[in-house]
Amino acid sequence: MVVTGQEIDPGIIFNCGQAFRFRENDGRFCGVANGKYLEVWKTNEGMCAAPVCREDRWMWEKYFDLHLDYQKVLREFEGDEILEKSFEEGKGMRLLNQDPFETVISFIISANNNVKRIQKIIEEICSGYGTKIGERLYAFPTPAQLAAATEEQLREIGCGYRAPYIRETATRVAKGETDLNAIKEMEYSKAKEALIRLPGVGPKVADCILLFSMEKKDAFPKDVWMKRVLKILYHIEVKNEKEMTRFVRERFGPYAGVAQQYLFYYARKNKMIG
DNA sequence: AGCCAGGACAAGT
DNA sequence: ACTTGTCATGGC
Numbered sequence: 481m482v483v484t485g486q487e488i489d490p491g492i493i494f495n496c497g498q499a500f501r502f503r504e505n506d507g508r509f510c511g512v513a514n515g516k517y518l519e520v521w522k523t524n525e526g527m528c529a530a531p532v533c534r535e536d537r538w539m540w541e542k543y544f545d546l547h548l549d550y551q552k553v554l555r556e557f558e559g560d561e562i563l564e565k566s567f568e569e570g571k572g573m574r575l576l577n578q579d580p581f582e583t584v585i586s587f588i589i590s591a592n593n594n595v596k597r598i599q600k601i602i603e604e605i606c607s608g609y610g611t612k613i614g615e616r617l618y619a620f621p622t623p624a625q626l627a628a629a630t631e632e633q634l635r636e637i638g639c640g641y642r643a644p645y646i647r648e649t650a651t652r653v654a655k656g657e658t659d660l661n662a663i664k665e666m667e668y669s670k671a672k673e674a675l676i677r678l679p680g681v682g683p684k685v686a687d688c689i690l691l692f693s694m695e696k697k698d699a700f701p702k703d704v705w706m707k708r709v710l711k712i713l714y715h716i717e718v719k720n721e722k723e724m725t726r727f728v729r730e731r732f733g734p735y736a737g738v739a740q741q742y743l744f745y746y747a748r749k750n751k752m753i754g
Numbered sequence: 755a756g757c758c759a760g761g762a763c764a765a766g767t
Numbered sequence: 768a769c770t771t772g773t774c775a776t777g778g779c
Contacts, residue, residue: 497760587760588762590759590760590761591759591760591761591762592758592759592760592761592762592774592775593759593760593761593775593776593777594758594759594760594776594777594778594779595759595760595778596759596777596778596779597759597776597777597778598759598760600777601776635775638775638776638777639775639776640774640775640776641762641773641774641775641776642762642774642775643775645762679762679763680761680762680763681762682761682762682763683761683762684760684761684762685760685761685762688760701760702760703760703761704759704760704761705760706760720769720770744760748760
């Protein structure tokens with residue numbers, strides 16, 4: 481599969497904390513998503529992917545959010561020099577449309593955790609409970625598969641205090657008590673309310689789920705990095721989540737989540753701390 | 755060695 | 768409603 485006509489850079493896409501299962505190997509990014517192995521690399525024209533069969537093509541186009549014109553999104557932020565610079569440095573960024581259940585579990589794990597460990601735990605979960613799809617390749621477990629894990633088993637692979645959250649959330653989804661597909665169809669605020677009812681899912685994790693797997697481009701995960709960005713780049717000191725929400729909504733509008741992802745990448749790339 | 759990690763949660767004002 | 772301490776674990 482060849483993608484041309486728009487900037488797309490897997491090196492940026494997979495190094496900005498939205499997906500945890502892709503590794504760089506000799507310039508190629510390899511991983512499993514939607515139960516299938518995927519290998520992509522950047523070219524002069526755009527991006528190449530192999531192997532992709534014809535019937536999966538639309539799925540991967542959706543995965544990489546190719547239906548959204550990011551140049552058009554950038555125009556929404558015309559005049560904001562900080563965002564214009566962030567878009568420049570993060571050229572080729574895309575907001576992935578990932579599987580909702582995988583994203584829910586992944587970001588429950590992400591709470592108060594570091595990326596290396598998040599990746600390690602997720603791989604343990606996949607190899608331990610997911611369907612084997614190839615040599616050392618595993619799909620992310622289905623809700624039913626993961627619900628079969630005991631809290632003790634989850635602790636053994638390093639989930640720590642998140643073990644009961646993961647187990648309970650997987651169980652609710654497996655039983656159909658929580659319907660992620662239905663939540664995906666809700667409007668932003670209703671969907672967020674529904675997600676927060678899940679154990680281990682708070683405001684920040686909910687926004688990550690909404691932005692990275694439910695096509696809610698107005699979802700804006702509020703974390704320490706965004707607090708730093710607002711303080712250092714926008715010279716705004718927000719006291720709490722509510723203040724940040726208000727500022728973000730009126731400043732960035734319906735594509736706030738896209739802005740967030742570029743700002744996040746920019747801030748981390750430039751080691752913006754303090 | 756000790757601090758930190760893209761927070762969530764419950765108990766306490 | 769807002770603020771604070773605690774929560775496993777291992778990376779750095």
